[in-house]
Structure formats: C-alpha cells, structure tokens
Amino acid sequence: MAKESKFKRRLKNVGPGAIVAAAIVGPGTVTTASNVGAQFGYALIWALIFSVMATMFLQEMVTRLGVITRKDLSTILREQFSHPVLKWLTILLIISAIVIGSAAYEAGNIVGGAIGLSAFTSLSTEAVAILIGLIAGILLWVGKYKIIERVFIVLILTMTLSFVITAIVIQPDLSAILTEGLVPKVSAGNILLVISLIGTTIVPYTLFLQSSVVQERFKGEEELADSRFDVVTTITICGIISVAIIITAAVAFPLGTEIQDPSVMADQLKPLLGSWAKYVFAVGIFAAGISSAMTAPLASAYATAGALGWERNLRSTKFRLVWIGVLLVGVLFASLGYDPIQLIVFAQYANGLILPFIVLFLMIAMNNRDTLRNHVNSLWVNIVGGLIFLITVTLSLLSFGIF
Numbered sequence: 226m227a228k229e230s231k232f233k234r235r236l237k238n239v240g241p242g243a244i245v246a247a248a249i250v251g252p253g254t255v256t257t258a259s260n261v262g263a264q265f266g267y268a269l270i271w272a273l274i275f276s277v278m279a280t281m282f283l284q285e286m287v288t289r290l291g292v293i294t295r296k297d298l299s300t301i302l303r304e305q306f307s308h309p310v311l312k313w314l315t316i317l318l319i320i321s322a323i324v325i326g327s328a329a330y331e332a333g334n335i336v337g338g339a340i341g342l343s344a345f346t347s348l349s350t351e352a353v354a355i356l357i358g359l360i361a362g363i364l365l366w367v368g369k370y371k372i373i374e375r376v377f378i379v380l381i382l383t384m385t386l387s388f389v390i391t392a393i394v395i396q397p398d399l400s401a402i403l404t405e406g407l408v409p410k411v412s413a414g415n416i417l418l419v420i421s422l423i424g425t426t427i428v429p430y431t432l433f434l435q436s437s438v439v440q441e442r443f444k445g446e447e448e449l450a451d452s453r454f455d456v457v458t459t460i461t462i463c464g465i466i467s468v469a470i471i472i473t474a475a476v477a478f479p480l481g482t483e484i485q486d487p488s489v490m491a492d493q494l495k496p497l498l499g500s501w502a503k504y505v506f507a508v509g510i511f512a513a514g515i516s517s518a519m520t521a522p523l524a525s526a527y528a529t530a531g532a533l534g535w536e537r538n539l540r541s542t543k544f545r546l547v548w549i550g551v552l553l554v555g556v557l558f559a560s561l562g563y564d565p566i567q568l569i570v571f572a573q574y575a576n577g578l579i580l581p582f583i584v585l586f587l588m589i590a591m592n593n594r595d596t597l598r599n600h601v602n603s604l605w606v607n608i609v610g611g612l613i614f615l616i617t618v619t620l621s622l623l624s625f626g627i628f
Contacts, residue, residue, distance in 0.1 A: 235454040240374040241438040242459030244520060245284060245431045247377045249463050250384055251330070251517030252337020254425045255510055256484065258467045261418050262474025263482040267397075270406030270468055272419045276426035277464035279613045282606070283427065283584065284435050284460060286591050288452045291436040292443045293600045298436040299531025301590045315586075316532045322579035323430050323528040324551060327521040330430075331555030334521060338514015339559065341507045351560045358556035361518045365548055368540035370441045373519070380516040381459070384466055387509030391494065392469035395476045402472065420620050426463070427617070429583045430524040437527035437537060449600075473506075518555065522548035581617045588614060 261269045287298055294301065299319050306312045339353035346353070364376055411419060435456075443452040474484070477493045494506055526547040530537050538544055588610050591602045602610065 235451050236458075238442060238448075238451045239455050239458055240378065241288075241435065241442050241452070242284070242455040243377045243381045244374060244438050244523075245435045246381050246459040246463045247384075247516035248431045248434060248520035248524065249280070249426060249428060249460075250381075250466050250513050251334050251425075252340070252510065252514050253330070253333055253517075254467055255337065255470060255513050257418070257421045257425045258470035259474045259484045259489075261422060262471040262476075263478035263484050264418065264480065265415055266475040266480055267402050267406035267472065268410060269415060269418060269422065270402065270471055271409045272422050273426070273467050273471065274407075274464065275409075276423045277460060277467070279423070279616070280427050280431075280463070281457060281460045282609055282613065283432060283587065284456045285453060286587055286602070286606075286610070287432045287436040288439050288456050289449065289600055290587075290590060290597070291439040292449050292452050293446060293598070294596045295440060295445075296436075296596075297440070297527060297531040297537065298433050298587065298590070299528045300534070301436075301596065302586050303532055303534070305586070305590060305593075318579075318582065319433075319532040320529055322583075323433055324525045324547070326579065327430050327525040328551050328554040330428075331518065331521040331551055332558035334514050334517035335555045335559040336514075338511050338518060341510030341512075341514055354559035355556060357515050357518055358552055358559070360515060361522070362549070362552055365519060365522060365539075365552075366545070368545075370438075370539060373523075373539075374438075374442070377516060377519075380512045381462060383512040384509050384516075385462055387505050387512065388466050388469040388473070391506055391509075392472045395473055395494070397472045397476050416623065420623055423616075423620060426467070427580065427613075429579050430521065430528065432583060432587065433528040433531070434520060434524035437531070440537075446600075518552075521555070522551040525551045578621060581614060581621050584610070584614045584617050 258273070261273070290301060291297060296304075302315050302319060303312060306315055335354045335357050336350065338357050339350045342348070342353045342357075343350050348356075364373060367373070439452050439455075442455075443449070473494070478484070494503060526544045527537065529535070529547045530544055535541070535543050588602075588607070591597065591610070592607070594601055
C-alpha cells in the first residue's frame, strides 16, 4: 500500500512537466512528425526516441536546478558571471534568443492551432488565430498558476487521446515498427528531417520555462523525487504522442509524400477511418496549437524576469507586458496570413543557433557545488550532457549549411 500511495501522490503532483510537454508538442512537432511518417514510414522513430531521451536529461537538470536552488535558469546564468560585460552579454543573449525565438514559434503555434479548428468550422484561419490569441491571453491574464497548470494537463490529455487513438485504430504493422523504426539509419535523404525532429523536441525556451514552473509546485529538496517523476512521465507522454503521429502518417500516406499543412493529415484519414477521424485529429492539432500559444509567451516572461532580476510574479505588470508582447506578435503574423511552415522553419533555425550555448551554460551551472551542493551532475550525467552538447553543435552547423 505504501508504494501505491507514493505513486498516487506523485501522480497528483504532475503539473509543471505538463506545461513543458504542451510546449514541446506544438504544430511544429505535428507537422514534422507527419512529414517523417509520410516520407520515410517508420524509419526515423529511433531519432524521435533519441530526441525524447535527450530532452528528458536536459529537463531533469533544469528541474533539479530550480527545485534545489529556488532560482530559474535565467537567474543562474546571470549570476554565473561577475564581470559586468559578460553578465550583460549573457542577459542580452537570453532575452534576444528566448523572446525572439518564442515570438517566432508563437506565430507558427497560433496558425497551426487555427488550421486545426478551421478544419471543422466555417471560420477562416485568420479569425480563429485571433480567437486563439484571446483565449491564451485571458488564461495567462488570470495569473493563477494552478488554473494554468490544470488547463495544460487537460490539453495534454486531449492530444494524447486524439493522436494515440487514431494511431491504434489505423492498425499499423507492429513488427515493421520494431524492425524498421528502432534501427538507427542516417542518410543524405533523411538528415534534414532528423535535425527537424530533434529541433522540435529540444526547444531552448522550455528549459527556462521548466526551471521556473517547478518552483511553483515543488518546494524543496524533499520533493526532488516527485519533480523527477513529473519530468519522466510527461516527457514520455510527449514521445508517445509524437510516435503516434509518425505511425499514423506512415499508414495514411504513400512513402515519399511531403506534407505542407498538418490539416492534410486529418483529410487523409477520412477514407481510412471514416469522418470521425478527421475531427479527432483536428482536435489534437487545435490542442497542440493553443497549448503552445500559451507556453511561448509564458517562457519569455519567466526568462526575461530571471535575466533582469525582476520578481517572478504572474500578475506583475512587467511580467504581463513581456508575454503580452510575444502573444501580440504571434497574433499579428498569424492574422496577416503568413505561411506557418516558413514561420516554424525560421523558429527552428533560431533554435539551432542558440541551443548549443544554452546546453553549455546549463552544464557549467549543473556542476557548481556552491549552488547545488551534493546535487551536482554525476559523472555519467556529465558524459551524456557532453554528448548532447556535441550533437547540438553538429546539428546547428548542419542547419546553417556549414558542412
């Protein structure tokens, strides 16, 4: 009974990870995972599993950082340097990269969510984009962490049910998934989608977001195990959702199909599963869009507050001004009819540029005994972190055509 009660307690404390999971599984992930399945079938499932594992390691680090130090990643990075020039360069890097990157993602998130809702309403994508912006704005303006957390839990459950049910009902070839999907293969033909998969899963702003929101739920060292359970559970759900999308696309499309719009997937499922499938999948796309539309502004506000030493208060004027700015940029670009794919690709390039720096700074912070005491990284975690850093550098160079 003791084990059961511990498990139940930990399950009740799941929350911060759901916010981050909702940020990861946005329209960019839906689009990329759909393309992976449509173009290569099950062949790149291994790359997604790697991305999820790498994300889990990085999110565990920032969770430990937030729970033990009671400081977010921005604050830790700002305090890492005593020299004023280095300190302000770090602050500038955090704000420009996270806020600009989040604004770019935000436009893609809102357009992606609008595409999902437009699939089963008569409203235009532009009108739905404004509606999504209003809903996200109202929920964030309320400024109550528990309400925001519960909304994200519902959205993640909605996405899980939508995408996983579709993947099960479509009846994929399980033996093919095991034999084709779990054997790592990289070629000139699939390297860009491998980069995209990793780029849509390991998102820099989620590291800043996680280190902040864990402090709202977990109060100290005694709850560290609960916070780790939260990370492992929710990031695993992320992986399950993304694998479900790949599997669905692999069955629904002939190999080699290129998808420009995630709503195409909903239409493609209709002859296979009936009219209900279109709506189930469209609901999943809408949930992915609206959840990510809330997390990008929230992450920007937390990152800016930490970098500039502001009070971390959801209802403070400065905090609100940051997320309102990011949300307005997203709504503006979305309502002007910009191509969501181009917006998402731009955001991924911004992600590729900043990610290696953030991972390097995080590794330095996670080995600082003055702040983390006996909770610094172990040797094997440092080895894994070092490998992730090298991979992010390589992917960054590849994405910018260096080699």
